[in-house]
Amino acid sequence: MAEPSTSSPPPSPRTPSSIHFQQEFQQQQQPAVFSLTSHDTALALVPPSSLWPRIDRLRALYDKAYPKWPPHVNLVYPFVRPDLLDEAVDRVAAALSSSFSWGSTSSPKRQIRVRLARPGVFEHGGRKNKNGNTIYLCDDEDPGQGESVCLGVLEGLRNTVLASLGQASGDYRMHLTVAQSEDVEAAPHKFLLDKVGLLPPVEWEAAELAVLVRERDGGGGSVMRLWGRIGLEDGRVERLGSLAAFYQDAKASLLGPREGEDAERDLLQSGVSYCGGEEPERWAPPFVPPKLAVASYNVLAEFEWPPSEARYPLVVRNILAENAQADVLVLQEVTDGFLSYLLSDKQIREAYPFCSHGPPHLDGIEPLPSFLNIVVLSATPFDWEYVSLNRKHKGVLVARFKRVGRTDGDKFLPVVLAAVHLTHGLADGAVASKKSDIKRIIGYLSKNYPDHPWILAGDFNATTSSISINAAVKAKAISEQSASHLASLDNLFSEARLVDAWKSTADNEADDQGVEGERGATWDPTANGMAAVMAASGGNKWPHRYDRILVRGEGFLEIADFNMFGFLTEQRPESELFASDHWGVRCTLNMSGLGESSEEPSEEISELVVPVQPEKGPEHLVVAGSVKDALVELQVIPSEADATKRKRALDLLKSVILDTTSTNAARVRSHPTIVVVPVGSYALGVWTSSSDIDVLCIGPFSSNTFFALASQRLRKASAQGIRILRRVQANTGTMLELEVDGIRFDLQYCPAASIAERWPDVLRASASDPVWSLSAQALSKLKAIRDIDYLRRSLPDLTAFRLAHRFVKTWAKARGIYSARFGFLSGIQIAILLARVQKLLARELGASPTPEALVATFFHHYARFDWSARLAFDPFFHRRRLPYSRTAREPLAILGYFPPALNTALAASVPSARTLASEFRRASEALLLRSATAATAATNPASSLTSSWSSLLSSPAAHAAEFLAAHKSYVRLDVQYWGLSRSRSGARFLGWLESRCVGLLVDLHRRAPGLHVRMWPARFVERDGESGNIVSSGASGTGGKNEEEEGITGDERDFRCCYLIGLDKGSPDMSKEDLKVAFGALQTGLARFEAQMRGDEKYFDAKSCWLSATVVNRAELGELELDSREWGEHTLGEEEFDEEDEEGEEEAASGLDSEHDEFARKENKKKKKGGSAARKQIAAVDLRADKTKKFRTAADALNRIRWDPQLDSSDYVVGYEDRFIGVQEKELGAWKSEQTDDEFIPQHRILYFRRKSDGKLVWDRRTRLDELFGNAA
Incomplete structure (x- = not known):
C-alpha cells in the first residue's frame, strides 16, 4: 500500500499535554532505539468491522490498497522489522500500562473517540504525477464541537509509543485513506473528493491498537494481516499466534475477475431500497x-x-x-x-x-x-x-x-x-x-x-x-x-x-x-x-x-x-x-x-372445480359504487379516524412488546428477533369499527417465557392506556386479551426462531422448505398469516374484494350465520369463498369484476352450490393436486391454503350446512326479487338501488326477531349463574356451554334426522314487559370484600339467558307419527345433553350454576331479545389463570431452550404465591442464615440476569475458576452456554456474579449469598 511516510503530511500543532506525557515517560525510562523503517509492519487504529462496508464501497473502486489493507488510521508506519516485532510490542505495552496517562486527564477511561467526517488530500509531487494523490477522511477540527480533542489525545498516544521505542516525536496527520486521484485541478478529482465528503461520519471508540504484518505471496503480491492487539486501557497484548486475514476473499479479490467465469452477487455493493415517504404497512400493499x-x-x-x-x-x-x-x-x-x-x-x-x-x-x-x-x-x-x-x-x-x-x-x-x-x-x-x-x-x-x-x-x-x-x-x-x-x-x-x-x-x-x-x-x-x-x-x-x-x-x-x-x-x-x-x-x-401462474390446473383439479357463471344483474344494481354506498349508509366502513386510532394502538403495542422505547440502545439491539404482526380481519383490511385486532408474535422463546416477559412489559405500560383483560387458554394455546387505547386486541404467540430470523422473506419459501418443519401447533398458528399473505398477493382487485367481504360479513352477521364456534361462517371462510369467485370471474371476463358484480355472483353461485358433494377451494393455488380427502364427518368443506388443517369448516354440522345453503338461496332470491321491485320504482332511482343492497343488511336484532317468529317449536337452553364475575367466571361458564352446542346439534341430527334444527349463534335475554328491565333471578351477589374492591353489583354477578334452536320438518311429507317419534328422540337427546353438562365438575357447579334443555312452543318464548352486553371486561386481579398452564406439549414440540422455560416457571409461581405487590423489587436475602432454604444454581442466576427486563445484563460479570490461572472474570454478555462453543466453560466453575456499577456480589457460591432470588422462597 502506498502510504505517505510519517514525515510527509503537514504537521499539526502539538498539545502541551502530549509534550508533558512524552517528557514524563522519557524521565522514567530510556529505552533502546528501534529503527522505524520497515514497511512490512504497522501500528494502526482499525474501526469496527460493522463500519467497513460504507468505506469499502468507495475503497473497492478507488483505493489501490483495497483489499490489501482494511480501513485504518496509521499510528506508526513504517514500523519495526518483523523479527523485532515481539520486543517492540512489549515495549509499547509496558508504556501504555505505566502509571501515568497518555490521554485526556478528564477521561476516566483510556479510549479514543475517533470521528472522521472531513475529506482531505495529500498531494504527492505536484498537480500531475504518475503516483497519484491520496484522498482521505480526517477529523473535523472544529473546536466548537469538541472533536479536535481527539487530535491531542491521539498525538499523545503516538508520542508515548515513539518514546517507548527510543524515537523522538515527529510530524503526524491522522487520516484514513479512501481513494487516489491524479490531477488535483481536474474535474474527476473534484468529483471524487466531493463524493468522499458525502460519506456519513465514521465514529467509534478505539480501545486497542492493531499490529499489522505484511504477508507476501510467491507472485510478488502482498496483504496486510492482523498479528495481534494492544489494549489502550491496560497495555495487555493479545498475540494471535498465526496471522489473521481481514477479508475472507482477499486473495481472490486481488486476482480480479477471470475471463469466462460466472457473474456473482457483489455483497459489498448490494444494498437496501429507500422509501421516499412513509413506508406502507406490510399488510396494506397497494x-x-x-x-x-x-x-x-x-x-x-x-x-x-x-x-x-x-x-x-x-x-x-x-x-x-x-x-x-x-x-x-x-x-x-x-x-x-x-x-x-x-x-x-x-x-x-x-x-x-x-x-x-x-x-x-x-x-x-x-x-x-x-x-x-x-x-x-x-x-x-x-x-x-x-x-x-x-x-x-x-x-x-x-x-x-x-x-x-x-x-x-x-x-x-x-x-x-x-x-x-x-x-x-x-x-x-x-x-x-x-x-x-x-x-x-x-x-x-x-x-x-x-x-x-x-x-x-x-x-x-x-x-x-x-x-x-x-x-x-x-x-x-x-x-x-x-x-x-x-x-x-x-x-x-x-x-x-x-x-x-x-x-x-x-x-x-x-x-x-x-x-x-x-x-x-x-x-x-x-x-x-x-x-x-x-x-x-x-x-x-x-x-x-x-x-x-x-x-x-x-x-x-x-x-x-x-x-x-x-x-x-x-x-x-x-x-x-x-x-x-x-x-x-x-x-x-x-x-x-x-398475479397467478399461467399454468392451467391439472385434469384432476379441473374436475373438482365448480365453474362460476358471471351474474351481471339489473342495470340499477350494477351501478358503480352502490355496494359501497350501502355499507357507508350502515356505517360498516371505518372512518379515517378509526384507522388512525387502530394504527396508533398497534404501533404502541409493538413498541411495548419489543421494548423499543428502551433508552439502552445496546440492550435493544441485543434482544432476540421477535416479529409482531397483525392477522385476521385487520391484516386483510376487512375490519369494521367493532372488530378487535388479532396479533401474532413469533420468536425464539418458549410460550411461558414470552408471556411472562410480555405481561411484565404490558403492566408497566398501563399508564399509556394498555390493560390486560384476561389470559385465556384456547385450543391453539395461550392468548392474552388486551385493551390498548380503547381498542381490543387478542395476542397470541408462536415459538419459531427460524421463522422470525427469516421474516418476512420466509413467507415466500416453498411449502417443502425445511423451515416449515415445525410442530402441528406452530404451523396452526402460522397458518392464518400464511393464508392472508397468499390472498393479498393473488387477489386481482383488493379494493373490490374488501368491499365485497365487508358486505357478505355484515349480511352473515345479520342473518345469524357468522360464528365459526357454532359451525357457521368465519372471516377466513368468507375470504376463501370470495377469492375463488373473484379469480374465476377475472379469468372468465379477462378483467377483475366490480364489487357489485362480485357480490351478486357470489350469492347466485353459492345458492346453486352442492355443499354436500362439492369442495369449495381456490384452484389457482391447489393447481396440481388436492392434498385433502373428505371424510363422512365433514358435511362442509371450505379449503384454505396451508397446512396443517386444510378444511376451515371442521366445526360445521349437517344442520349448520343446511342452514348456510338455505341462507344463500334466500339471499339470491331476495336480490332478484328486490331488483325487480326496485326496477319498477320510478320516484327515486338512487334511493332504490341503495335500498336494494341495504335490504340484505338489516340489523341483527331485526333478523333475530324474524327467527323468533319463523318456527313453531324451539329447543330452549336456559342458563343461569349467580355469585360469579361476568368478565371471568361467568364468561368461562358460557364459553364452555357454547363450545358444546355443535356436539348437541350433531347428536340431535343423528337421533332425529327427519327434523331440521337451526341454532341462532347468540344469547337471548328476557325483558319484563311492564318495567322494561332485563329479567334476572333477583338474587344479590355474594357480597363481601371482593365485590366492593371490584365494584361489581349483584345484578352483574347474577345472569340469566337462553339459547334457541329452531325446529322444522326436514320434509313436508313427514307424517305425524314420524314427527312424534322424532320429538321423542329429541327429548332423549336433550336429557342426555343436560346430564352430561351437569356432570362436568370442572365447569359446572350446582351451587352457582343452573342449566336446562327443553322443547317449547313459540308462544312460550316470552319477550326475548339479543343480549347486547360486552363480555370479558377487565377485572382487577384476574389477569392470570387459577390453574397452572405449562403448555408442555407445545414447548416440547418446538425444541426450545429449557433455560428460558425455567425462568418463566419461576415467574409464574411468584405471581401466584406472592401476588403483584412484591413483583417490582428483588429483596436481598442472605441465605447463609438458613441452610434449609434452597440455594439457586448458577444456571438459574445466569438466566435471571439475562432474561429479566429489570436487570441490565451488560452491568454484570461472571467470576469463575480457571484450572491453571485461578479466579478470573468475564463479561456476562460474552459467557457461552453452548457446549459446542469453543469458549464454553462448565457452569460448575462459576464462583460468583458481580454487578459492575457498584462492585457488589449478587450471587456467591462459597458464602451461599443470593440477592437475585431472595424473595422467591
Whole structure:
C-alpha cells in the first residue's frame, strides 16, 4: 500500500499535554532505539468491522490498497522489522500500562473517540504525477464541537509509543485513506473528493491498537494481516499466534475477475431500497394493476466541475410526462448531485416512493459508489442486489419486486429486473466486453432465477447502424469478428427467450427505405441536439438503438405496448435545450392471471372445480359504487379516524412488546428477533369499527417465557392506556386479551426462531422448505398469516374484494350465520369463498369484476352450490393436486391454503350446512326479487338501488326477531349463574356451554334426522314487559370484600339467558307419527345433553350454576331479545389463570431452550404465591442464615440476569475458576452456554456474579449469598 511516510503530511500543532506525557515517560525510562523503517509492519487504529462496508464501497473502486489493507488510521508506519516485532510490542505495552496517562486527564477511561467526517488530500509531487494523490477522511477540527480533542489525545498516544521505542516525536496527520486521484485541478478529482465528503461520519471508540504484518505471496503480491492487539486501557497484548486475514476473499479479490467465469452477487455493493415517504404497512400493499409499465432513461451526466444543474428541471419534466409514466423507472448515468435533486422533487417521490439508493445530500446516507451509476425507482416495494461484471464500475442492478410476480402452486416467483449500462465504444475490446457481459447477465439470471419472469432494461451501448459498423470495419477500427459479435447479440437474447419490446411492437413494413439498424434509434444526432453535440466531439454521427427493454414473460408478462419519451425541450436564447442525448424507452406489459401462474390446473383439479357463471344483474344494481354506498349508509366502513386510532394502538403495542422505547440502545439491539404482526380481519383490511385486532408474535422463546416477559412489559405500560383483560387458554394455546387505547386486541404467540430470523422473506419459501418443519401447533398458528399473505398477493382487485367481504360479513352477521364456534361462517371462510369467485370471474371476463358484480355472483353461485358433494377451494393455488380427502364427518368443506388443517369448516354440522345453503338461496332470491321491485320504482332511482343492497343488511336484532317468529317449536337452553364475575367466571361458564352446542346439534341430527334444527349463534335475554328491565333471578351477589374492591353489583354477578334452536320438518311429507317419534328422540337427546353438562365438575357447579334443555312452543318464548352486553371486561386481579398452564406439549414440540422455560416457571409461581405487590423489587436475602432454604444454581442466576427486563445484563460479570490461572472474570454478555462453543466453560466453575456499577456480589457460591432470588422462597 502506498502510504505517505510519517514525515510527509503537514504537521499539526502539538498539545502541551502530549509534550508533558512524552517528557514524563522519557524521565522514567530510556529505552533502546528501534529503527522505524520497515514497511512490512504497522501500528494502526482499525474501526469496527460493522463500519467497513460504507468505506469499502468507495475503497473497492478507488483505493489501490483495497483489499490489501482494511480501513485504518496509521499510528506508526513504517514500523519495526518483523523479527523485532515481539520486543517492540512489549515495549509499547509496558508504556501504555505505566502509571501515568497518555490521554485526556478528564477521561476516566483510556479510549479514543475517533470521528472522521472531513475529506482531505495529500498531494504527492505536484498537480500531475504518475503516483497519484491520496484522498482521505480526517477529523473535523472544529473546536466548537469538541472533536479536535481527539487530535491531542491521539498525538499523545503516538508520542508515548515513539518514546517507548527510543524515537523522538515527529510530524503526524491522522487520516484514513479512501481513494487516489491524479490531477488535483481536474474535474474527476473534484468529483471524487466531493463524493468522499458525502460519506456519513465514521465514529467509534478505539480501545486497542492493531499490529499489522505484511504477508507476501510467491507472485510478488502482498496483504496486510492482523498479528495481534494492544489494549489502550491496560497495555495487555493479545498475540494471535498465526496471522489473521481481514477479508475472507482477499486473495481472490486481488486476482480480479477471470475471463469466462460466472457473474456473482457483489455483497459489498448490494444494498437496501429507500422509501421516499412513509413506508406502507406490510399488510396494506397497494393494489397491483393488471398492467406493468417499465421505463428506462439515460439522463446524461455532467462531466465538468462544478456540475451544471441547468438540465435537471427539464429531465424531471420528461420523467413526469404522460408518455413516460411508469411503475418502474431505470436510470443510467446518475450522479450524486442529480439523484439528490431528483429525490427532492415531491412529484417524483409520490410517483416512485421506492428507490434503490437514497439522496446522498441527506445525513446518514452514503454517496453513490461510482461517478456514473444505475438507479431504479419504483411504485412498488423491491429489494435488489449488485452483480459485478468484468470491469470496474460496471455491473448490473438486479431488482426483485416483492408483490409483483407469478405463483407456482405455493411458490411465489417475483418479477426480476436487470438494470444495465454496458461499456460504450466501437472497438474490439468494447465489443468483446459487451458480448461477455450479456452472457454473464443471462447466466446469472438463469442460475439464480430460472423460473422467474425477467426484464432487462437499460443502455446496452450496442452499435446498431450498419453504416457505422461497415465504416469501422473498413477503417480497421474493429475486426470482422467484432462486427459478427455485434450481429450475434440478438441471437444471445433469443436463445435466452428474451423478447425485444421494440421489435415485438414495431411496424416492420414501415420506412423500408431507412438504414438498417437506425430505425427506433434512441441516440439520434440527427434529431437530438444534445446527441449532435456529443457526435461532433466524438465522431459517432449515426443513429443507434442503444436503449432497450427485453422481456422473458414465463407466461406471466406479455408485451402490450412500446413507446419512446424525452422529447420535451426548452427554448434558450442561444439554442434549444434538450434534457439528454438519449430518448427514453417505455414498455407496457400485461400481467396474465392477475398475479397467478399461467399454468392451467391439472385434469384432476379441473374436475373438482365448480365453474362460476358471471351474474351481471339489473342495470340499477350494477351501478358503480352502490355496494359501497350501502355499507357507508350502515356505517360498516371505518372512518379515517378509526384507522388512525387502530394504527396508533398497534404501533404502541409493538413498541411495548419489543421494548423499543428502551433508552439502552445496546440492550435493544441485543434482544432476540421477535416479529409482531397483525392477522385476521385487520391484516386483510376487512375490519369494521367493532372488530378487535388479532396479533401474532413469533420468536425464539418458549410460550411461558414470552408471556411472562410480555405481561411484565404490558403492566408497566398501563399508564399509556394498555390493560390486560384476561389470559385465556384456547385450543391453539395461550392468548392474552388486551385493551390498548380503547381498542381490543387478542395476542397470541408462536415459538419459531427460524421463522422470525427469516421474516418476512420466509413467507415466500416453498411449502417443502425445511423451515416449515415445525410442530402441528406452530404451523396452526402460522397458518392464518400464511393464508392472508397468499390472498393479498393473488387477489386481482383488493379494493373490490374488501368491499365485497365487508358486505357478505355484515349480511352473515345479520342473518345469524357468522360464528365459526357454532359451525357457521368465519372471516377466513368468507375470504376463501370470495377469492375463488373473484379469480374465476377475472379469468372468465379477462378483467377483475366490480364489487357489485362480485357480490351478486357470489350469492347466485353459492345458492346453486352442492355443499354436500362439492369442495369449495381456490384452484389457482391447489393447481396440481388436492392434498385433502373428505371424510363422512365433514358435511362442509371450505379449503384454505396451508397446512396443517386444510378444511376451515371442521366445526360445521349437517344442520349448520343446511342452514348456510338455505341462507344463500334466500339471499339470491331476495336480490332478484328486490331488483325487480326496485326496477319498477320510478320516484327515486338512487334511493332504490341503495335500498336494494341495504335490504340484505338489516340489523341483527331485526333478523333475530324474524327467527323468533319463523318456527313453531324451539329447543330452549336456559342458563343461569349467580355469585360469579361476568368478565371471568361467568364468561368461562358460557364459553364452555357454547363450545358444546355443535356436539348437541350433531347428536340431535343423528337421533332425529327427519327434523331440521337451526341454532341462532347468540344469547337471548328476557325483558319484563311492564318495567322494561332485563329479567334476572333477583338474587344479590355474594357480597363481601371482593365485590366492593371490584365494584361489581349483584345484578352483574347474577345472569340469566337462553339459547334457541329452531325446529322444522326436514320434509313436508313427514307424517305425524314420524314427527312424534322424532320429538321423542329429541327429548332423549336433550336429557342426555343436560346430564352430561351437569356432570362436568370442572365447569359446572350446582351451587352457582343452573342449566336446562327443553322443547317449547313459540308462544312460550316470552319477550326475548339479543343480549347486547360486552363480555370479558377487565377485572382487577384476574389477569392470570387459577390453574397452572405449562403448555408442555407445545414447548416440547418446538425444541426450545429449557433455560428460558425455567425462568418463566419461576415467574409464574411468584405471581401466584406472592401476588403483584412484591413483583417490582428483588429483596436481598442472605441465605447463609438458613441452610434449609434452597440455594439457586448458577444456571438459574445466569438466566435471571439475562432474561429479566429489570436487570441490565451488560452491568454484570461472571467470576469463575480457571484450572491453571485461578479466579478470573468475564463479561456476562460474552459467557457461552453452548457446549459446542469453543469458549464454553462448565457452569460448575462459576464462583460468583458481580454487578459492575457498584462492585457488589449478587450471587456467591462459597458464602451461599443470593440477592437475585431472595424473595422467591
